Amino acid sequence: MKKDRNIVFHLPYPLFDSHFHALHMEEKGIDAESLLPALLSSGLSGAVEVAVDELDFEKRLELAESVKGIRLSAGIHPSSTVVEKGIWKERFAEIISQVQHPLVRAIGETGLDFFRNYAPGDIQEKAFRCHLNLAAETGLPVIIHNRAADERVLALVKESECRRGVFHCFSSDRDVAEQALALGFYVSFAGNITYKNTQSIREAALIVPLERLLVETDSPYLSPQSVRGQTNHPGHIGYTLEVLADIRGEDAGELAAATVENSIQLFGGM
Numbered sequence: 104m105k106k107d108r109n110i111v112f113h114l115p116y117p118l119f120d121s122h123f124h125a126l127h128m129e130e131k132g133i134d135a136e137s138l139l140p141a142l143l144s145s146g147l148s149g150a151v152e153v154a155v156d157e158l159d160f161e162k163r164l165e166l167a168e169s170v171k172g173i174r175l176s177a178g179i180h181p182s183s184t185v186v187e188k189g190i191w192k193e194r195f196a197e198i199i200s201q202v203q204h205p206l207v208r209a210i211g212e213t214g215l216d217f218f219r220n221y222a223p224g225d226i227q228e229k230a231f232r233c234h235l236n237l238a239a240e241t242g243l244p245v246i247i248h249n250r251a252a253d254e255r256v257l258a259l260v261k262e263s264e265c266r267r268g269v270f271h272c273f274s275s276d277r278d279v280a281e282q283a284l285a286l287g288f289y290v291s292f293a294g295n296i297t298y299k300n301t302q303s304i305r306e307a308a309l310i311v312p313l314e315r316l317l318v319e320t321d322s323p324y325l326s327p328q329s330v331r332g333q334t335n336h337p338g339h340i341g342y343t344l345e346v347l348a349d350i351r352g353e354d355a356g357e358l359a360a361a362t363v364e365n366s367i368q369l370f371g372g373m
Contacts, residue, residue: 114340116341116355121369122151122321123337124153128323139170148172149367153176174206178198211234228255239265270291279307297327297328321335327339
């Protein structure tokens, strides 16, 4: 563990953060451009900086080009699909353009969020279909956001030709995990698995084969229990990994190595 002022790193093994949001970290007072190189020299082997919309791509790209080890995604979060943000066809054309860049290794995050309901369900579903189709066309993995929408998320994936990607920040039950795995997807766990009253998530974690398992921070959100109340960042991923290893009854170092290899298999090397 390392301390840099108020920044705590917990990277006991080489680890790969399969999902974080650098610009949102900066909004909460963490300078990602200076923090990430320190993490990458202290045990973080790589990370995927995930889009929430088509805006700020150049700023995100500048970060990825300056910090070796960072991959990008391109996509529009379901909560960002509201009509007020513009005409969908024009917005998604930006995503199609962005995925041409070699540092863009995934589509998303996309999916459905019927918990917040910041956008109408029909608009979210239209956007999700577009992302799934683009992932199928490009061969890039899709990063799926699913909140209170298990049935519809699974139905739309099954209707599509997309069979490569990850159900990120998994927060559903064992049955959903089984269906996601049967469709060929990886399953990723975040800091919420370390919280109390997450038995269904923990049970789901038990059935995910080692070769389909990922770990993430979803930072700056969902800080693991050990640092709950602090702004999350990729250097906290070790806390989640250790709890996940304990739940599964596996050696933490071996689990860490497997999740790194899985992340590279899905998102590519540098």
